[in-house]
Amino acid sequence: MAQAVHINPGMMTWARETAGLSLEEAAEKLALKNSAKQTAADKLRSIEHGERPLTDSLLQKAVTAYRRPLVSFYLPAPPQRGERGEDFRTVSGTRGSARENALLDTLVRDVKARQQMLREVLEDEDEGLPLPIVGSATMKQGTQAVVSAIRAALAITPGEQKAARDSVALFTLLRAAAEKIGIYILLLGDLGSHHSDIGEDVFRGFALADDVAPFVVINDNDAAPARAFTLMHELAHIWIGASGISGPLGWTSENSIERFCNKVAGEFLLPNEADAQLPDLDEADAETVIAATARIAETWNVSQAVVTYRLVSMRKISSEVAAAVFLIFAARWRDQKKRPSTPDGGGPSYYMIRRHRLGNSLLNVVRRALQGEILTHTRAAKILGVRPTSVDLLLQERSHAA
Numbered sequence: 001m002a003q004a005v006h007i008n009p010g011m012m013t014w015a016r017e018t019a020g021l022s023l024e025e026a027a028e029k030l031a032l033k034n035s036a037k038q039t040a041a042d043k044l045r046s047i048e049h050g051e052r053p054l055t056d057s058l059l060q061k062a063v064t065a066y067r068r069p070l071v072s073f074y075l076p077a078p079p080q081r082g083e084r085g086e087d088f089r090t091v092s093g094t095r096g097s098a099r100e101n102a103l104l105d106t107l108v109r110d111v112k113a114r115q116q117m118l119r120e121v122l123e124d125e126d127e128g129l130p131l132p133i134v135g136s137a138t139m140k141q142g143t144q145a146v147v148s149a150i151r152a153a154l155a156i157t158p159g160e161q162k163a164a165r166d167s168v169a170l171f172t173l174l175r176a177a178a179e180k181i182g183i184y185i186l187l188l189g190d191l192g193s194h195h196s197d198i199g200e201d202v203f204r205g206f207a208l209a210d211d212v213a214p215f216v217v218i219n220d221n222d223a224a225p226a227r228a229f230t231l232m233h234e235l236a237h238i239w240i241g242a243s244g245i246s247g248p249l250g251w252t253s254e255n256s257i258e259r260f261c262n263k264v265a266g267e268f269l270l271p272n273e274a275d276a277q278l279p280d281l282d283e284a285d286a287e288t289v290i291a292a293t294a295r296i297a298e299t300w301n302v303s304q305a306v307v308t309y310r311l312v313s314m315r316k317i318s319s320e321v322a323a324a325v326f327l328i329f330a331a332r333w334r335d336q337k338k339r340p341s342t343p344d345g346g347g348p349s350y351y352m353i354r355r356h357r358l359g360n361s362l363l364n365v366v367r368r369a370l371q372g373e374i375l376t377h378t379r380a381a382k383i384l385g386v387r388p389t390s391v392d393l394l395l396q397e398r399s400h401a402a
Contacts, residue, residue, distance in 0.1 A: 005059050007073050009050035014078035015066040016048070020102035020196065029065035030058060067106055067191070088258045089203070089247030100202045106191060107198065108206060108245070111217055114383050118184070118362070119213040121369045121383075130211040131182045135241025139256070143263045146239055150232070150268060153181055158271045162300055167225035170301040174231055179361035183214045183238060185231065187357040189221035192385065197221055201330070205230040206245040207237035214238050220357065223333050225303035232265035239264075249305055249326070263313065269302050270310045278310060281317045286324040289317055293325075305329050351394050358384060367395050 016026045027040035034040050046052035063070050122128040133153055137146045151157075154177040164170040175185045190196045200222035208215040216234040218227055226249070233246060242257050249262065270278075277296060281289055293307040300307075305326060312322035348356075355363060366383055369375040370391075381388040 003056050004053040005056050007054065007059075008076060009048055009054065011073050011075060011078065012044075012054065012062065013048040015062060015068050015073065016044075017098075018102050019066040019068075019106050020099045021066070022099070026065065030061045032058075067110060088242075088244045088255045100198055103191060103196055103198050104203055104245070107188060107217075110191070110385070111186070111188070111206075111215060112208060114385065115184075115208055115210055115213050115215050117379060117383050118365065119210060121365060121374055122212055124374045125369065125372070128212045131214065133181065134209050134211045134214050134238055137239040139240060139260050143260065143267055146236060146264050147267045147271075150235055150239060150264070154178060158273055161269070161271075164301045167228060167301045167303065171224070171228045171231065174228055175359065178216070178231070178235060179359055182361075183216060183235070184362050185359050186215065186217045186362070187220035187227075187359075188217050189219040200226075200333075201248055204246045204248055205234045207234040207243055209238050209241045209243045221337075223303065223336075225297070226305065228269060228302060229265050229306045232268045233261045236261035236264035248330075249309060262309065266306060266310050266313060269306055270296075270300055274300050275310070275314065278307070278314065278316055281311065281321075282315075284317065284321065286321055286328060289321055289325050290328065303329075351390075354384075354386065354390075354394055363395060366391075370395075 016023075019026075021029065023041040023044055027044045030044065032040035032043050035043075038046070043052060047054050047058075059070070059073060062068070062073070119128060133149075137149055154174065156173065156177055160173065161170055164173055178185055189198055189200070198219065198221065200219050203219055204222065204226075205216065205218045208217075216231065216238065218230045218234070220227075222230065229249060230246070237244065237246070237257075240257070240260075242261075244257075246258060246261070274296065277299070279292055281292060284292070289308065289311070290304065293304040293311070296307045297304045308317070308322055308325050308329075311317045312319060317325075362384070366375065366380050370377070370380055375383075377388045377391050380391050384391065384394060386394060
């Protein structure tokens with residue numbers, strides 16, 4: 001007979017809900033089966049209510065399915081929520097269901113654990129020295145001072161930004177420069193499958209301003225042209241040492257840190273030279289603004305939303321028109337995502353996609369640590385967010401591409 005585990009049954013409910021799973025989804029992940037008397041979901045509900053015993057084998061499955069350490073299930077009561085760090089999203093800017101926000105909590109918790117493991121690796125390699133850039137600036141210095149500090153550290157000129165082939169090339173340029181100075185940039189918008197997608201209207205990105213292994217996560221469910229702005233916004237968070245989650249780009253924000261980081265990102269991507277090209281459209285309607293932003297966006301390899309943001313921040317368009325334009329851009333992106341893609345068999349491999357999401361810097365540290373026997377394949381897999389059997393293939397793919 002299976003051995004029963006004695007825990008507060010409410011911990012099973014807490015773990016499931018904070019993993020963003022319904023009873024039906026969780027029952028499937030836990031391999032519970034329907035019977036003549038009860039459905040699989042009803043069985044799980046009975047366990048969560050303490051009406052049915054919880055076996056050790058099922059608890060072990062819950063550890064994996066809910067992405068929780070075993071010890072957390074033995075707590076006397078669920079801990080208070082504090083997983084997101086500071087939530088810089090405002091009430092008006094925060095969207096998404098309870099399930100999506102539970103998935104977001106799980107993603108942040110997972111990335112924090114990976115960051116801590118990476119920090120330990122760097123310290124074991126005697127490379128765990130504090131980075132002087134983390135928390136090196138304050139909002140009192142003003143946005144231009146922070147823009148100048150970031151530009152000097154990245155060593156990227158406005159001319160180089162403008163000379164990039166397109167918005168994707170600009171993001172690649174900025175990401176490589178940030179990774180070179182010790183910041184790890186990840187593209188993550190789910191927990192490993194499209195079934196756990198978290199929309200860009202729930203979070204745009206988040207920064208974990210650790211002084212040894214700072215992480216920036218960008219939601220790759222967002223449009224590719226938007227990623228450069230998100231990256232620069234989160235780098236501003238790193239510079240002022242403010243960890244937390246950021247919401248969608250908009251004109252107004254109730255949070256002073258979000259407003260500041262938005263301004264830094266906007267002024268970096270559209271510097272003084274670009275500002276001189278921005279027309280005064282104070283009397284224009286939304287369609288006119290959209291047409292005007294297209295040319296500037298193409299010139300500077302940014303999204304039209306960034307140009308719109310700069311126009312309204314400089315009071316060259318009204319707040320009402322800006323709000324309407326942002327809604328049009330969001331609707332346009334939702335429609336674009338709904339369009340079915342036609343697979344031709346020539347797309348990138350699973351490992352190429354994973355490598356792109358993880359970034360060269362993170363892969364290089366893990367490879368070096370494996371070669372130096374500082375990391376096991378199991379811990380390397382946890383840092384990279386893949387199965388242990390995939391680690392070597394992932395690193396080989398990186399090596400071939402390089």
